Amino acid sequence: MNSTTTTATTTNTASTGQRNAGANIAISGALVGVFAGLIQATVGSRIPTWSGAKASSGALGILTVILSLLAGVAARVLQRTDRRSTSRLIATASIGVVALVCFTTVGRLWYVPGLLLLVGGVLTVDSWRSAGSIVRQQWLRILLGSLGLFELLMAASASPLRFVIGACGGIALVASSWVVVDRRAVAAALMAIGTIPFAVVAWTAIVPLLLLVVVGGLAIALLRTSTRHAAA
Amino acid sequence: MVSRRSWLCRAGVAGATAVVLATGVLSYRVFDTAVLDPDGGKAYDPWRTWRSVGGPLGTVAAAILAANPHNTQPWFFHVTDSAIDVYADPARRIGTVDVAGREHHVGLGCAIENLVIAARAKGFVPTVTLLPSGSASDAVDHVAHVALAAGPAERSPLYEAIGSRHSNRGPYRATPVSAGLLSELVDTTGLSGVDVHWITDETAKAALGQLMLDAAHAVVNDQQQSIDGFAWFRSNDDAIRQHRDGLTLDEQGLSPLMLAAAKLLPSSTRSAGDTFWVDQTRNVHIKTAAAYGVLTAADSGDVETQLTGGRLLQRVHLTASSRGVAMQHMNQITERIDREQETGVPATFAPRFAELLPAGVRPLVAFRVGYPARAARPSPRRSLAAVTR
Numbered sequence: 001m002n003s004t005t006t007t008a009t010t011t012n013t014a015s016t017g018q019r020n021a022g023a024n025i026a027i028s029g030a031l032v033g034v035f036a037g038l039i040q041a042t043v044g045s046r047i048p049t050w051s052g053a054k055a056s057s058g059a060l061g062i063l064t065v066i067l068s069l070l071a072g073v074a075a076r077v078l079q080r081t082d083r084r085s086t087s088r089l090i091a092t093a094s095i096g097v098v099a100l101v102c103f104t105t106v107g108r109l110w111y112v113p114g115l116l117l118l119v120g121g122v123l124t125v126d127s128w129r130s131a132g133s134i135v136r137q138q139w140l141r142i143l144l145g146s147l148g149l150f151e152l153l154m155a156a157s158a159s160p161l162r163f164v165i166g167a168c169g170g171i172a173l174v175a176s177s178w179v180v181v182d183r184r185a186v187a188a189a190l191m192a193i194g195t196i197p198f199a200v201v202a203w204t205a206i207v208p209l210l211l212l213v214v215v216g217g218l219a220i221a222l223l224r225t226s227t228r229h230a231a232a
Numbered sequence: 233m234v235s236r237r238s239w240l241c242r243a244g245v246a247g248a249t250a251v252v253l254a255t256g257v258l259s260y261r262v263f264d265t266a267v268l269d270p271d272g273g274k275a276y277d278p279w280r281t282w283r284s285v286g287g288p289l290g291t292v293a294a295a296i297l298a299a300n301p302h303n304t305q306p307w308f309f310h311v312t313d314s315a316i317d318v319y320a321d322p323a324r325r326i327g328t329v330d331v332a333g334r335e336h337h338v339g340l341g342c343a344i345e346n347l348v349i350a351a352r353a354k355g356f357v358p359t360v361t362l363l364p365s366g367s368a369s370d371a372v373d374h375v376a377h378v379a380l381a382a383g384p385a386e387r388s389p390l391y392e393a394i395g396s397r398h399s400n401r402g403p404y405r406a407t408p409v410s411a412g413l414l415s416e417l418v419d420t421t422g423l424s425g426v427d428v429h430w431i432t433d434e435t436a437k438a439a440l441g442q443l444m445l446d447a448a449h450a451v452v453n454d455q456q457q458s459i460d461g462f463a464w465f466r467s468n469d470d471a472i473r474q475h476r477d478g479l480t481l482d483e484q485g486l487s488p489l490m491l492a493a494a495k496l497l498p499s500s501t502r503s504a505g506d507t508f509w510v511d512q513t514r515n516v517h518i519k520t521a522a523a524y525g526v527l528t529a530a531d532s533g534d535v536e537t538q539l540t541g542g543r544l545l546q547r548v549h550l551t552a553s554s555r556g557v558a559m560q561h562m563n564q565i566t567e568r569i570d571r572e573q574e575t576g577v578p579a580t581f582a583p584r585f586a587e588l589l590p591a592g593v594r595p596l597v598a599f600r601v602g603y604p605a606r607a608a609r610p611s612p613r614r615s616l617a618a619v620t621r
Contacts, residue, residue, distance in 0.1 A: 139245060206496065210258065
């Protein structure tokens with residue numbers, strides 16, 4: 001009986017050694033990523049074959065450095081054993097998102113750090129089954145956070161005023177997905193801040209209006225769910 | 233067994249997921265086509281910085297904002313303290329669309345005129361020599377030598393209009409442009425052998441409009457012309473940033489909502505682009521033109537005449553901009569005339585166009601004018617560094 005349980009645990013969860021190895025690989029990837037970003041920011045325009053021939057190599061290089069540092073911080077979080085499963089999953093997801101996004105910022109320079117981050121991120125997953133369970137439970141919050149990222153994406157190519165409002169709005173939406181369970185009023189305010197100003201200044205692009213409507217629908221579902229949880 | 237409530241809940245989550253995914257795809261299109269900053273980025277910097285560039289190079293900063301075919305910007309410049317040499321870039325021709333090179337040379341003439349106007353504003357007395365190396369085919373790419381002597385700075389209304397002159401492909405208001413104003417748009421001082429013939433009579437306008445529509449159909453039905461024209465269409469922000477030339481959706485004169493919708497849809501195919509152009513020609517360009525102008529010359533095939541015609545065309549466009557009149561270059565008829573001549577098929581457009589013009593002159597290029605319903609947007613431009621050698 002005991003041996004069966006042990007076998008199942010070994011199959012579904014990562015060992016401490018595997019987690020640490022994954023975190024270390026991800027940290028290595030983040031460091032190489034910082035280096036790749038610095039190369040893009042300084043000499044990227046002179047090596048277009050390697051750097052992806054980007055028009056804004058300086059800005060993209062700096063963005064890559066920032067994202068790589070974020071991935072590094074997430075990997076450091078994963079090295080600690082006292083974190084909750086949800087926090088660990090978010091850290092792993094952050095590494096994965098950075099690993100994928102930066103394939104579009106520094107061209108071939110990202111092949112090595114991107115691969116290291118992806119491999120490291122996969123190795124740090126404690127249990128795919130429990131990760132899947134958390135994702136299912138928090139799916140609406142994940143959708144809300146994704147909408148925040150989409151707003152950030154739209155803001156990235158916007159004019160200065162729209163960029164500031166869109167960037168703040170995107171961050172507010174991501175933050176609202178984080179606090180929606182515990183602080184409903186704050187979450188509702190963040191959702192309003194995250195969508196209404198951007199819809200006002202960017203309505204001609206249509207999608208900010210769509211974003212407002214979709215966040216409104218998710219807000220109703222999430223706030224009602226958290227109300228029920230609070231009542232329970 | 234799954235309860236009804238549970239099933240509805242799952243369906244709701246699946247629906248929400250699908251809507252969020254769709255929002256993600258559309259958000260990427262907003263990012264990729266820069267819907268929220270249509271005139272931003274380095275590709276549009278030359279429109280914002282041209283006044284601040286000093287010395288002889290400042291004249292080139294104005295020259296690169298000139299009208300030109302399909303925004304090919306077919307030029308490069310050699311700059312010294314005392315002169316600017318203007319060269320044609322043969323790699324920047326539009327193939328069978330402009331098989332005789334008339335629009336290519338007219339566009340170069342437009343750049344020369346901007347250069348001359350800016351030179352006067354910056355304290356130079358410009359002296360233009362067209363085709364300084366001769367008119368032989370191997371020398372014709374050296375299109376002008378503009379000597380710059382010191383003189384008083386004279387800022388004209390045309391200079392002030394350089395940064396606001398754009399081809400306006402949108403609808404024009406029903407208000408007619410008076411005959412007096414039309415004649416004031418044309419100043420041929422110092423430009424011999426070229427003139428503008430205005431077509432304002434409703435019957436003649438209808439005939440020319442139909443001819444333009446027929447020519448648009450013929451261009452899109454000529455596969456090679458369609459391919460060569462579409463090669464200069466830039467469908468997303470990456471292409472605009474990379475090339476900094478060509479035609480974009482932003483310049484098509486669409487309303488803000490229509491423009492956003494067009495950008496959110498998948499990139500236009502060649503056939504969709506052709507259909508859009510023909511529809512716009514029929515429903516917007518011809519329908520709302522207050523008048524047509526045709527640049528004419530005795531010998532429209534002569535390169536020096538084409539360059540001179542370009543100078544006049546730029547002068548007309550700048551004057552129109554300074555007077556609040558919109559203008560759009562419409563050259564499908566001459567494109568078909570040259571194409572028919574090249575391929576040896578019987579001429580169908582040349583005789584119909586000739587019927588609408590005075591005897592003894594031939595069409596060089598054509599355009600429409602009117603009071604705009606909405607402002608035109610700028611086109612991407614290559615940097616000074618990219619066009620000076």
